[in-house]
Amino acid sequence: xxxxxxxxxxxxxxxxxxxxxxxxxxxEGERRLIIGPNxxxxxxxxxxxxxxxxxDAGAIALFGRDITRLPCRLxxxxxxxxxxQIITLFPGExxxxxxxxxxxxxxxxxxxxxxRLARQQTLIERARAALGRVGLDELAERPLAQTxxxxxxxxxxxxxxxxEPRLLLLDEPFAxxxxxxxxxxxxxxxxxxxxxTVVMIEHDMDVALELAERITLMHFGEVIVEGTRAxxxxxxxxxxxxxxx
Numbered sequence: 001x002x003x004x005x006x007x008x009x010x011x012x013x014x015x016x017x018x019x020x021x022x023x024x025x026x027x028e029g030e031r032r033l034i035i036g037p038n039x040x041x042x043x044x045x046x047x048x049x050x051x052x053x054x055x056d057a058g059a060i061a062l063f064g065r066d067i068t069r070l071p072c073r074l075x076x077x078x079x080x081x082x083x084x085q086i087i088t089l090f091p092g093e094x095x096x097x098x099x100x101x102x103x104x105x106x107x108x109x110x111x112x113x114x115x116r117l118a119r120q121q122t123l124i125e126r127a128r129a130a131l132g133r134v135g136l137d138e139l140a141e142r143p144l145a146q147t148x149x150x151x152x153x154x155x156x157x158x159x160x161x162x163x164e165p166r167l168l169l170l171d172e173p174f175a176x177x178x179x180x181x182x183x184x185x186x187x188x189x190x191x192x193x194x195x196x197t198v199v200m201i202e203h204d205m206d207v208a209l210e211l212a213e214r215i216t217l218m219h220f221g222e223v224i225v226e227g228t229r230a231x232x233x234x235x236x237x238x239x240x241x242x243x244x245x
Contacts, residue, residue, distance in 0.1 A: 001064050003028045003167050003197040004049070009058035011041075011048060011221075018044045019221040022058070026167075029194045033212030034201050035232075037241060041221040042201045043085060046169050050082055051075050063166060079166030083156045083173060085201075089144055095155050096140040099127035102159035130162035131155070134188055150181030157188060161196075168192070170200040174207055182207055209233075217241065 006024040010017075018041045026032045034042050047053040049060060051072030060068045062078055070078075089098050103123045131137045134154040144152060153173060160168055173189065174182050186207055192198060202208035209215070215232040217225040225235045232238055 001028065002026065002061070003030065003063060004199065005059075005061040006045075006049075007059045007061075009045075009048060009060065010056045011044060011053060012056055017221055019048065019055075022218075022221065022223060024216060024223065026197060026199055028063075028197055030197055031211055031213045032197075032199045033208050033215045034199065034218060035203075035205070035208075035215060036218035036224075039220070040218040042218055043171055044221075045218070046082060046171055046201065049169065050080065076163055076165075079164075080169070081160040081163045081165035081167070082169035083153075083160055083171055085171040085175060087149075087152050087156055089152060089155060089159075091145040092143060094141050094143055095131060095136060095147065095151075095158075096124065096127055098144060098155055099130050099159050099162050100124055103127055103162050127162055130158040133161060133191075134158045135184065148181070150177050150184065153177060153181070153185060154188065157185070161192070165196060167197045167199070170198065170202075172201055172203060174202055174204040186211070 002025050004024070004026040006022055009019050009022040011019045022045070034045070036042055044053065048055050051070060055068065059066060062080060065078065067075060067078065100123050103126055128137060128140055131140050134157055136151060136154055136158065139147065139151065144155065157173065173185055177185060182204070189198070189211055200208060200211065209229050212229060214227065215229060216223055217232055217238055219241050224237050224241065225232050
């Protein structure tokens, strides 16, 4: 069974067509890299998969289930998690509290305003374990505002992994990182177990190509080239799109 299947997916904003009859299939356990120049429609594609945007046409299936019209808030309960190109965390809260909040969103406790989050030891211990996976357990009680940009990237990945996803969408996880921070995140992504399928958007080709098994090149909302690293790098359309010739 495929982890993700997109069929004839279309989305427009007014007269601007962002995805055009897009087909994409990602198998379980796969590491897929989605590349393309700015404006190719990559982040919009992620927003369609997560339900933050509704497609104008086409279908989305997650592990065999049609989720095309499923509300965004329900998709994480089916094993879907993501990170964002622009970090969206709570800077005044601790790392531990940020990750605990990500778990609360999947818990029935979110409907009970009388249960104090500070007393939910099961959620807190799961959040602490997630921070340990990304090497930040010693900083658990530190306010997010007092951490580096690279550490915040790792917190966001910890939040996604804490939800125990089956499909993880990573939107430019290496963006803005120093060389040392990239190495840390690279090691982290390599450690993700194979029962988690990973789809990643990334502009840092040198790092991302080492992680990917299959690559999809998008341009103006369409899939232009798809295949192995060697096939996509050698394809004349790849050179044309990136080098203009």
